[in-house]
Amino acid sequence: MPYIVSSLSSDNRYAFYEKSSGNVLRVKKEILIKGGAHVANKKTLLAPNGAVTEVSAEDLELLKTNICFKNHLEKGFLKIVETSNKYKAEEAAEKMDSKDKSAQRTAEDYKKEGKKAPRTKKGQ
Numbered sequence: 495m496p497y498i499v500s501s502l503s504s505d506n507r508y509a510f511y512e513k514s515s516g517n518v519l520r521v522k523k524e525i526l527i528k529g530g531a532h533v534a535n536k537k538t539l540l541a542p543n544g545a546v547t548e549v550s551a552e553d554l555e556l557l558k559t560n561i562c563f564k565n566h567l568e569k570g571f572l573k574i575v576e577t578s579n580k581y582k583a584e585e586a587a588e589k590m591d592s593k594d595k596s597a598q599r600t601a602e603d604y605k606k607e608g609k610k611a612p613r614t615k616k617g618q
Contacts (some may be wrong), residue, residue: 496554498547499573500566501590502529508560525553527563527572531590544590546583588596 505528512522515531528545535542549557554574557563566572573590575583605612 495576495578496549496551497575497577497580498527498549498554498557499544499575499583499586500527500529500545500547500571500573501510501531502527502566503531503533504529506562506566508557508563510560523556525549525557527557532544544586546580548580 504524507524507526509521510523510525511519514520526547527549528547531542531544563572567574568588573586575586577583601611
């Protein structure tokens with residue numbers, strides 16, 4: 495079963511359209527790819543590097559025709575992992591390093607820019 499590994503901060507719905515009467519486009523199908531990478535979980539305060547979504551082989555072929563999906567693949571925000579083991583896909587998510595612009599900034603991000611990170615605790 496194929497998996498899509500995402501390092502995007504938010505979920506993405508990739509829409510596919512068909513023409514109805516009068517040449518009006520309507521949504522024929524939507525495929526949701528989970529996000530949430532680099533966003534702290536409210537309960538655990540952990541920020542995972544990636545999210546994993548299982549898709550069918552038919553949906554994967556359809557996604558490969560979507561221009562937005564292809565753009566995210568080319569920029570390294572998405573990765574296709576074809577395996578029967580979900581844990582292998584989750585390992586790939588942990589190794590992804592691409593961040594989108596909406597990812598939460600970390601102290602390391604400020605350090606790379608040569609800036610001082612803002613205080614996060616009292617007394618620092």
